[in-house]
Amino acid sequence: MIKKNIATNEFGFVFNPATGDSYSSNPMAAEIIQLMKENLSLNEIKKMLLDKYEVDKMILEKDLDEFVGLLKENNLLSN
Amino acid sequence: MNENKSPLVIAVTGLNAIDSPGPGVAVIRALRDGMTQPIRIIGLAYENLEPGIYMDGICDKTYQISYPAAGAEVLYNVIKSIHEKEKIDVIIPNFDAELYNFITIAPRLKALGIHSFLPDFEMFDARDKLNLYAFGKKHNLLVPKDKPIYTVSELEALGEEFGYPLVVKGKYYEAVVAYTLEQAQKAFYKISTKWGMPIIVQQFINGTEVNIAALGDGEGGATSIIPMRKMYITDKGKAWAGITLEDDTLIDLAKKIVAATKWRGGFEVEIMKTAKDELYIMEINPRFPAWIYLTAGAGQNQPAALIKLAMGEKVIPFTSYDVGKLFIRYSWDHIVDVSKFQQFTAFGSL
CATH class of the missing domain: 3.30.1490.20 (ATP-grasp fold, A domain)
Incomplete structure (x- = not known):
């Protein structure tokens, strides 16, 4: 899932210490990254978000897939 | 190290803290931060407008020295004459172009009591731009x-x-x-x-520019290795900002280079990291880089460690550093009275 050494903070700042790249994430993205860092699976994260927010399941799945793609593209996920 | 508590006298070149800076001022800042005993810094400048001559809190005294083209014998005589006044303990040359002369005269300087911690000619030549491709091939390292x-x-x-x-x-x-x-x-x-x-x-290799500052102990071991990614690059290709990285492949690469050359002293590896994570060595510079103060900021003060090695002390290799530590260079208009400029220009010292 997300690389173990990725650093984050409560303001949504994400730092990859292997590349020096840093990113700003919105509160939703920061929450998902935090859940990933707690070693939750994508299905578990999906379930938690569905329970917590009023959101259509299809839309959540699509958005989450897109976000995971973005993390992968930016080399933030472990293989 | 220096039993009578008198300051350790360290001579440093490379005071041209300009847009394409020499490392001298950064080396001196690191020494002032990291040395536990009193030090006296003797600046050695080639030109009368090198900012480090005039900056507050950098050099205690600066002397003008001859250009490398004048040769090793002239350099020896100049350093000897400065030594007669200043009693230099250690000298840190910081320019590629002057190193040949300094390596040549290092044994004679040692005989005067001036220590240095420099590579020998074999090490120096192995990583020369002209020999780098062959060096890479010999040691199974990627070089364009x-x-x-x-x-x-x-x-x-x-x-x-x-x-x-x-x-x-x-x-x-x-x-x-x-x-x-x-x-x-x-x-x-x-x-x-x-x-x-x-x-x-x-x-040409396309990728991300990553640099490593390292200190070899002369016996094949690396005392310190700090990898840094350039975050802002000037039109002259110099890093104006950079950040320390956590990447074991970079550390391993630096260790390989130190082991292969038995490098003695500071050096910088310029690397291009490709999209496939290949590490191409673009250059190995035989001295500290201008961003060397970042090593002090990240917890591995390489110039201070070099002084200890030069003075014959054992230095335990550093094992950790702060990842995500940035340096951001800046420009600063330093106001200098013309009398100081005249003094240095006319008499060759300030």
Whole structure:
């Protein structure tokens, strides 16, 4: 899932210490990254978000897939 | 180290803290931060407008020295004469172009009581731009193909062999990425006029620029290794901001280089990291980089460790550093009374 050494903070700042790249994430993205860092699976994260927010399941799945793609593209996920 | 508690006298070159800076001022800042005993810094400057001569809290005294082209014997006599006044304990040269002379006179300086911690000629030559490709091949390290040339007419064939863009580099300094034959020819004339022959033409590698500052103990061990990614690069290719990285592959690469050369002293590896995570060695510079103060900021003060090694102390290799530590260079207009400028220009010391 997300690389173990990725650093984050409560303001949504994400730092990859292997590349020096840093990113700003919105509160939703920061929450998902935090859940990933707690070693939750994508299905578990999906379930938690569905329970917590009023959101259509299809839309959540699509958005989450897109976000995971973005993390992968930016080399933030472990293989 | 220095039992009578008198300051340890350290002479440092490279005070040109300009847009393409020498490392001297950064080295001195690191020494002032990291040395536990009193120190006295003797600046050695080539030109009378090197900012480090005039900056507050950098040099205690600065002397003008002769250009490298004057040769090792002239340099020896100049240093000897400064030593008679200042009793230098250690000397840290910081320019590629002056190192040949300093390595030549190092044993004679040692006989005067001036310590240094420099590579020998074998180490020095192994990583020379002209020998780097062969060095990489010998030690199974990735180095882009290159060729030294002496005439502009050789560029055309190399353009066909390497393809465009290609990199046109000076023997000591400067590199230009040329996208056409005309650009390559222009770079050839510009760089050869400034730095002489040969010009080195190198295959272009696309990727992220990463640098490593390291300190070799002269026995094949690395006392310190700090990898840094350039975050902001000037039009001269210099890092104006950078950040320390956590990447074991970079640390391993630096260890391999130190083991292969038994490097003694500070050095910098310039690396291009490709999208496939290949690490191409673009250059190995035989001295500390201008961003060396970042090593002190990240917890591995390489200049201070070098002084200990030069004085014969054992230094336990550093094992950790702060990842995500940034340096951001800045410009600063330092106001200097003309009398100081006159003093240095007329008498060669300040």
